[in-house]
Amino acid sequence: MKRLRAICLLFLLCYCFLSAKAQYFDLRPNKKHVTIHFRIVRNMIIIPLKINNTGPYNFILDTGVGLMVITQPSLVDSISLTSKRIIKIPGLGAGDDAEAYVTPVLNVDIQGLDSYNVSAAILKTDYFGLSNYAGIHIHGLLGYEFFNNLAIKLDFGDSTLNICRPKDLHAYRNANKIPITIEDRKPYMQANIVYPNGKKIDSKLVIDIGAGHPISIEHMIKNNGLPQKFIAANLGIGLNGPIDGFISRISEVDIGRYKIKDVLASFPDDTKTEIVTSIPRDGNLGIGLLKKFDVIFDYTNNAMYLKPGFLYKEPYEHDMSGLEYYATGTDYLHVVISRVEPGSAGDLIGLEKGDEIVTINFRDVSKMNLEEIDALFKSKDGRSILLEVFHDNKYDQIILTLKRRI
Known part of the structure; x- marks a missing residue:
């Protein structure tokens, strides 16, 4: 509870300190399209970028993050900040209050793109351990600023991002257009979830490509209890640290005209930690499901496009070692x-x-x-x-x- 509230406070404080100007990326003036290769590591999309002419650094693309976060504290010295503000976050660290830096505007260099007014939050201590989880150096998370001004195609078959301005977007042939809303700098959509007992529930989900699971369903335990068969698990690493909960299967997730069967689902343990979000929602749609598709994000026109990819028919399997x-x-x-x-x-x-x-x-x-x-x-x-x-x-x-x- 304390850490969840502290993270919410962190983002509120950072948002207040960040530039009032719009923060975004755009193609360089002589470009209409840019292709960037990414790596998928343990269901994380990783791209290289430079900050203030230093790097390259490995950043995770994360639509569930409303602002750029530098998770590697040592970058404070590496990226040559001209100034930085310090804010205190009550209750996040052990003992004394934790501290975070809020940077001035950074020069964030991504292949073929220019950044405008982009700032970042830097925790003075690495609470996330993303490098240990990935097995390679991870330096931060890149979210809303990367997606809000561009149309971005994610092709999991050849591990590329194909980027253009929304006016130049040509969607996949026969793709299914899914309406989305952008709320509190994050994308949301509606999906029908079919539970093992046959109950179908229309659910509001945040679209979170920084989350490795197929789907996470919140408030389930308090409201309905768990499905009959489940296992306890650490559900991953969130901005508030390790997420305890359970894993089970649900019968179906319906997104547009697609029906994905027998889906592994995560259920955060809401009996131990209250799940507090700024926007009311029912859960979180992660990359474990979205990577079954080629995906286009077009925030400007409140749309996501889906086309079945090479993993579409691959069944879900979970770890068998424990x-x-x-x-x-x-x-x-x-x-x-x-x-x-x-x-x-x-x-x-x-x-x-x-x-x-x-x-x-x-x-x-x-x-x-x-x-x-x-x-x-x-x-x-x-x-x-x-x-x-x-x-x-x-x-x-x-x-x-x-x-x-x-």
Whole structure:
């Protein structure tokens, strides 16, 4: 509760300090279209950019963020700020109040684009741990300013952003146009959610490509309870830190003319932490579902276009190890377990928080990325995987037998 309120206060304070002028990006005068290649890392869209002629830095595209956030505190010294304001955020840090910088206008250089009046918030402490989660250096989040003035096509097949001005947009042939609203600098849409009991609910969802899940449904536990089959989980990393809750399946999500079946759904635990949002909503539509499509965002005309992509028919599968883990050390070459789900495959063989995974099927994890490990751990129910782990100050070889939990 305290941290949620503090984050809301952070954004309120930052917004008050930021320039009153519109903050946006535009194509350079001699350009009508720009193509930018991105990386997908653990369901995060990452693009390179420079700030004040330094970098490049890795930023996550995040429609769920209303302002640019620099999550790597060391950038304060690297980007040569001419001045900066400090604001205090009560209750965010441990002990004393936390502090954040609000920058003056920055020169944000993205291939083929110019920035106008773009400022950022910089926390003095990295509360998010996005670099550890991704296994590569992550420096921040880029949201509303990137999307508000341009039409942006996301092609997950070839990992490209195709960008133009809205007047020059040619939507995909046979694409489904989905009406959206822009409220509090974020996009919202309506979707029908069909639950396992057959109940269909028209739901207002924030469109959040910075969220890795397919869909997150809020206020579900208090209002309706959980579906019959579920597992407890850390649902990811939000701006307020780790999100505790549950994962289950819902029968269907209907978006326009598309009906996506048997969808993995996240349910934040609203019995422990009150979910407070500036705009009333029912949930959050994440990249786990949107990456099934080629997507166009056109904020100017309150539209999103969807066309089925190469992942459209791929079924949803969840982790079968019961392990949550992160990368650490120089260049993030070590993988350490952060949580073991009780009763899971990992729990049954005695793995614990703090154990280090050294090799998987005789392959050193320093030669793997976290996505490869994720894919192995949700590959097949009953599959046996040989792990070498550093546990209780010694190296052990153990067999992990994957177990489908949801």
